Amino acid sequence: MALLAAVWLVLAALGFSGRIERRHCWGAAGAAGLVAWLLLDALWQLQLGRQAVSTWSRYAGLPLEDRLLASDGEYYRLARAFGAEIDPPARVFVSSDSDFGGMRIAFHLYPHNVYWKRDDPTPPLTLMRGDYIVIMRPSSARFFRNENQLRYEDRPPIAVTAVAYDSLGGLFRVR
Amino acid sequence: MTILLLILCLTLTWWPASSWVRLLLNRDMAGYGFIVAGYGLLAGLLVTTLLMRLAAATGIDLSFAAIALMLLGLGVVGEAVNWARRQPAATPQARVKIPLSRWQRLVIGFLLLLILLRFLSLALEVVWRPVFPWDATIHWAIKAKVWLEHQTLVPFVSQEDWLAQGRSGAYTVHLAQYPETIPLLQTWAGLAVGGYHPSLINLPWLAMYAGMGMAFYGQARNAGIGAVVACAGSYLLLSMPLLNTHVALAGYADLMLGACYLAAMMALHSACTQPAQRVAQGSLALLFGAACLLIKNEGVFWFITILSGMFAAALPRRLFWPVLLGCGVLGITVLALFPQDLAIAGHSLAQLDLQYRPQAWTGIISSLLLLDSWHLLPWFALLLITGYWLNDRSGVGNLTGIGTALALALALFLTLYLGTGYAGGAIRLTAVSRTSLQLLPTVLYLCLLLYQARLTPRPAPTACPDNANPPHPRGRINGQLSPVQSP
Numbered sequence: 001m002a003l004l005a006a007v008w009l010v011l012a013a014l015g016f017s018g019r020i021e022r023r024h025c026w027g028a029a030g031a032a033g034l035v036a037w038l039l040l041d042a043l044w045q046l047q048l049g050r051q052a053v054s055t056w057s058r059y060a061g062l063p064l065e066d067r068l069l070a071s072d073g074e075y076y077r078l079a080r081a082f083g084a085e086i087d088p089p090a091r092v093f094v095s096s097d098s099d100f101g102g103m104r105i106a107f108h109l110y111p112h113n114v115y116w117k118r119d120d121p122t123p124p125l126t127l128m129r130g131d132y133i134v135i136m137r138p139s140s141a142r143f144f145r146n147e148n149q150l151r152y153e154d155r156p157p158i159a160v161t162a163v164a165y166d167s168l169g170g171l172f173r174v175r
Numbered sequence: 176m177t178i179l180l181l182i183l184c185l186t187l188t189w190w191p192a193s194s195w196v197r198l199l200l201n202r203d204m205a206g207y208g209f210i211v212a213g214y215g216l217l218a219g220l221l222v223t224t225l226l227m228r229l230a231a232a233t234g235i236d237l238s239f240a241a242i243a244l245m246l247l248g249l250g251v252v253g254e255a256v257n258w259a260r261r262q263p264a265a266t267p268q269a270r271v272k273i274p275l276s277r278w279q280r281l282v283i284g285f286l287l288l289l290i291l292l293r294f295l296s297l298a299l300e301v302v303w304r305p306v307f308p309w310d311a312t313i314h315w316a317i318k319a320k321v322w323l324e325h326q327t328l329v330p331f332v333s334q335e336d337w338l339a340q341g342r343s344g345a346y347t348v349h350l351a352q353y354p355e356t357i358p359l360l361q362t363w364a365g366l367a368v369g370g371y372h373p374s375l376i377n378l379p380w381l382a383m384y385a386g387m388g389m390a391f392y393g394q395a396r397n398a399g400i401g402a403v404v405a406c407a408g409s410y411l412l413l414s415m416p417l418l419n420t421h422v423a424l425a426g427y428a429d430l431m432l433g434a435c436y437l438a439a440m441m442a443l444h445s446a447c448t449q450p451a452q453r454v455a456q457g458s459l460a461l462l463f464g465a466a467c468l469l470i471k472n473e474g475v476f477w478f479i480t481i482l483s484g485m486f487a488a489a490l491p492r493r494l495f496w497p498v499l500l501g502c503g504v505l506g507i508t509v510l511a512l513f514p515q516d517l518a519i520a521g522h523s524l525a526q527l528d529l530q531y532r533p534q535a536w537t538g539i540i541s542s543l544l545l546l547d548s549w550h551l552l553p554w555f556a557l558l559l560i561t562g563y564w565l566n567d568r569s570g571v572g573n574l575t576g577i578g579t580a581l582a583l584a585l586a587l588f589l590t591l592y593l594g595t596g597y598a599g600g601a602i603r604l605t606a607v608s609r610t611s612l613q614l615l616p617t618v619l620y621l622c623l624l625l626y627q628a629r630l631t632p633r634p635a636p637t638a639c640p641d642n643a644n645p646p647h648p649r650g651r652i653n654g655q656l657s658p659v660q661s662p
Contacts, residue, residue: 012558026629033555034407040550041414048296059303068373071305091342107312111324113346117334126338
């Protein structure tokens with residue numbers, strides 16, 4: 001590559017200087033440049049080929065549900081389980097300290113009417129009775145079973161009913 | 176059945192818009208078929224989304240049959256107008272084709288094979304992999320999912336409005352105010368396959384890729400570039416790693432924005448350099464430039480660069496630098512007097528927090544020159560553009576339009592990453608390459624024009640008495656331009 005780059009630069013310099021018929025210099029420089037590009041691109045094509053094999057072994061031939069499970073595993077499974085418990089057209093608030101986790105579970109919860117705000121895991125103060133809150137770990141929210149309350153550090157407690165939960169998160173309906 | 180519907184979907188996306196592009200162009204121009212195919216495909220993607228908006232606005236349900244019928248009608252009208260305005264076929268002598276040599280055919284065949292291999296590699300990823308990119312799952316694909324579920328364009332409002340409205344039935348996502356073209360494209364593919372499909376909604380990205388490649392080759396040929404160099408240029412375009420990544424991990428808007436900007440700028444250059452095509456190519460430049468507004472909010476800035484290029488190209492040469500200076504002074508004055516909290520394209524000066532951030536240089540240089548996002552393109556561009564400025568401007572033709580537009584775009588790009596709060600996107604290497612994708616295909620086209628000029632023989636000096644009968648440069652016979660097509 002370094003040699004090709006050097007050849008290319010010398011030919012280009014000669015072409016610009018006009019010491020040799022520029023057409024010939026630039027023809028050769030173009031060929032050297034194309035060969036250098038092809039070498040780099042061969043490595044990239046190899047990587048794309050490997051990726052295609054990996055993608056094929058992971059997704060090819062799978063039904064849609066399994067393909068989504070293979071892609072987004074826990075997030076999709078949780079969204080599917082919680083989504084089945086939500087009565088449309090209720091509003092659904094997703095809360096998580098992980099931007100990625102919150103985003104993925106919110107995405108899979110649509111076409112429910114979902115609210116998820118990046119960098120802000122605390123549900124807003126404008127919650128209404130019948131809204132749902134999805135908590136996804138990691139989260140600073142704590143559920144107090146005896147009081148049926150969700151508590152955040154910087155917000156008044158929220159009166160809720162626990163609808164479903166597992167080790168990754170929970171679904172709560174605002175009372 | 177799904178495959179048949181997808182073929183129908185592609186045909187209906189492509190053919191009607193192509194018939195209208197054909198209306199604009201003269202079939203005797205070099206690269207005509209590729210320009211029609213490439214621009215037709217890109218225009219078809221845009222027109223389909225406009226028809227979907229029209230259907231929603233007039234209360235028509237969002238269904239494949241309804242949109243397909245509208246496209247069919249558009250195509251039939253386009254063909255009818257073409258037929259009514261048909262012209263006698265060009266005489267066989269009108270365009271002289273120089274046959275390709277054996278090695279040229281071999282090189283072109285090899286490059287086409289590589290392009291086909293790349294297309295297949297990317298197509299497999301698109302077909303198999305569920306939607307993955309951050310932007311797709313944070314806003315674009317969400318809209319498609321909801322619209323496909325409700326079979327209508329349910330409104331999306333900002334998060335603040337959504338909270339204030341209570342249970343109004345509206346939805347919300349991050350950046351709800353962004354244009355709807357990208358999710359509409361995903362919705363169109365979804366309608367063709369009968370509903371939301373996590374992989375096949377991304378098929379329009381393959382169409383963007385193919386459309387870009389064909390339009391690039393066609394316009395390169397139209398600019399007088401030989402078949403081998405034009406084919407090599409198309410291969411360089413279609414093999415750039417970050418561009419490939421945006422197809423394989425489809426769902427970002429930057430590829431479509433880059434494709435529209437490229438299409439507009441290539442047409443702008445043709446309009447500036449070929450008087451016979453001024454109206455047709457100028458119209459394409461304006462249409463695809465305006466299309467940038469429909470894709471992302473920042474498209475407005477790219478559209479302004481295209482308008483600036485058109486304006487600069489129309490100026491008499493002696494006025495260029497004074498007007499440029501005047502515009503610079505005017506720009507700085509407006510910036511100084513502009514209200515801090517007034518938002519344009521979703522951004523206000525207060526949010527942008529204008530100040531020089533030199534630490535962003537590292538990210539910009541890494542993204543463009545050190546990482547392999549673009550293979551060698553930025554290096555080629557540096558050499559060719561520097562050489563053009565410092566040394567040799569002969570044989571290049573009028574680059575005022577494309578040059579001014581790209582220079583302004585580069586200035587805006589550097590201002591964004593060196594002078595605003597978006598510098599973080601360069602420092603963390605999260606956004607600078609994506610924005611580059613919107614511009615670098617056009618930079619490649621400029622490089623190809625500069626390179627082609629280097630391959631053209633120097634014009635003979637006019638003062639030399641020995642050159643009373645200098646050899647004619649290619650394509651010039653008896654003092655008149657002949658439509659010779661270089662090999």
